[in-house]
Amino acid sequence: MDSQQTSPLQELTDHRLTEGGVRLLLKRDDLLHPTVPGNKWRKLLPNLAEARAAGHTALLTFGGAYSHHLRATAAAGRAAGLRTVGVVRGDELRTRPLNASLAQAADWGMEFDFIDRGTWRRRMSAEVLAELRRRHGPAFVVPEGGSNAAGVRGCLPLGRELAGSGADTVCVSVGTGGTLAGLAAGLAPNQRAIGFAALTHAPLADETAALQREAFGRSTGNWRIEDRHCFGGYGRTTPELLAFAAEFEAEHGIALDPCYEAKALSGIFAELGSGEFRRGSTVVMVLAG
């Protein structure tokens, strides 16, 4: 993906929407890359540019064993000719065969370092970063999820692309809040964003606001976090959620990410007809990946 690329907007035809009197458009950021989520590209591109401008030849970043962001960093580093190091949570994984997600990242050239959970909690401290650089050489450090000021600014065009869409509300699923922070800042004045939390992490709204201040010098008041549809936490699912996603794929031919978009979309459907999504309104759901 180059920085000029935009993703299509598609209207979803579904009897639940017809009955609720709501138009739902899908922002297909999942089509930006064949295997890694589009929002991860948007956040990584400006980080790659900063790394190169600072003369770095390696990227070092963090993630869990199934992290989309680690795979995205491996793919982006490979395309940009930068070495990549993935620091993975859980030193017990060191002696196990790589799962499919990490194996994909390894195929794209990523080297791994598996760290214990205590070190993980201090991963951005000067002390831990110095040790990681000692082991892996000088590297441009990108936080988990690619959510730093540069990454958030990379998601500003996502909001701008939706400013003329006619949407009243833009929904996006939230892991670190970086995508929401950037996109909300790009919306038109009469639009607002709802971030559906994919995990049970209380300070998500504070962290999103902090990311906006870091990226733009202020937090915009046009978004909120909805945490009633996180299905027990990150990576957790229920039979109902999996059935919803399977039915959606059968009907619409779109495979929803069960960690993120399936939760947000089922949340939207659950709240059709409530004050949140009024009859006659137009809603955009961002499919990040």
Ligand SMILES: *Cc1c(COP(=O)(O)O)cnc(C)c1O
């Ligand atoms: C990472 C990711 C998100 C969450 O993005 P944040 O910027 O971390 O909030 C949502 N959906 C998909 C598919 C993702 O990979």
